[in-house]
Amino acid sequence: MNIEVIKTDNAPEAIGPYSQAIAVGSFIYTSGQIPIHPKTGEVVGNEIQQQAEQVLENLKNVLEAAGSGMDKVVKTTVFIKDMNSFSKVNEVYAKYFKEPYPARSCVEVSKLPKDVLVEIEAVAVR
Numbered sequence: 001m002n003i004e005v006i007k008t009d010n011a012p013e014a015i016g017p018y019s020q021a022i023a024v025g026s027f028i029y030t031s032g033q034i035p036i037h038p039k040t041g042e043v044v045g046n047e048i049q050q051q052a053e054q055v056l057e058n059l060k061n062v063l064e065a066a067g068s069g070m071d072k073v074v075k076t077t078v079f080i081k082d083m084n085s086f087s088k089v090n091e092v093y094a095k096y097f098k099e100p101y102p103a104r105s106c107v108e109v110s111k112l113p114k115d116v117l118v119e120i121e122a123v124a125v126r
Helices: 048-065 083-096
Strands: 003-006 021-024 027-030 073-080 103-108 118-125
Touching: 021 048, 027 048, 048 083, 048 118, 073 083, 083 103
Parallel strands: 073 103
Antiparallel strands: 003 021, 021 027, 027 118, 073 118
16 A cells, blocks of 8 residues: 655645645545645644635645645545534535535644634545
8 A cells, every 4th residue: 555645735724644645546534624824834823714725725625635635635634623613614615615616624622723714625636
């Protein structure tokens, strides 16, 4: 099995012992992306929509570095701090994904890294 580490400067660097993404065969597994601006290292925005936008931009950039794209995502997992924000995240999410939409799970969590409001990870194909 050939494992390829995916790394790009267009998404936040890993802040621990993990990779931005790993490619195995035709599959790409991303780490969860949070709303960190890759150039400044700062959390973007205080509102869930602003944060979701940055998260999805980061995810898009990681996938593109792997030779994939948002149109090749087959599954996402969305972690949000408040399930009442679900519809606001969906508004932004719908700008990045078109039919056929990827499968998705969404869970409310008590805390995310850097106390952000949303984190998203994905599985895609090349």
